[in-house]
Amino acid sequence: QKEVEQDPGPLSVPEGAIVSLNCTYSNSAFQYFMWYRQYSRKGPELLMYTYSSGNKEDGRFTAQVDKSSKYISLFIRDSQPSDSATYLCATRPRPGNTPLVFGKGTRLSVIA
């Protein structure tokens, strides 16, 4: 089993829809969780960062962590065509010297 699993999609939704992107992880020691957005031909950019269970909100984006289920989610409200990108989840354990482990990414298209 891979340490971080992410459905690659592609996922296509109409403009204005609520989008749910998900990852599962296998190591209960993972405590830092991040979501990155990657536009075509660009590097990943950090969207959300949390190290606790529960929800963290930033504008239209909400990151949710359920450590009991080892499940992390990113919700996008009122999705826009500009949200069309690949979304990658990432996590790492604490304590430890292990760098981030990334999911393979989910490609999202928001259709106007």
Place this chain on the structure above:
Amino acid sequence: DAGITQSPRHKVTETGTPVTLRCHQTENHRYMYWYRQDPGHGLRLIHYSYGVKDTDKGEVSDGYSVSRSKTEDFLLTLESATSSQTSVYFCAISADLNQPQHFGDGTRLSIL
């Protein structure tokens, strides 16, 4: 945007030739990373550095070497390039392992 510059941005070369990619940062971050990104594999860590002259291997380090003689520069070398090393290479930086990584815009390397 984090001050990360990758050079060159694009390179085409032949099998068996040496190739060096450069990552330069202006953030004075301790950690620097090299990843490759391929369809179906996501981001895979090649090597990372936790200080000048301090480096460690990642998931896919075979065929690659790195050097860091200054805080701001991290070099990735393919001693004898092979077609399997055709990929997009990303550099990332972070202040420490518990902080999010910030990425450059990548180098597209084609080995013919």
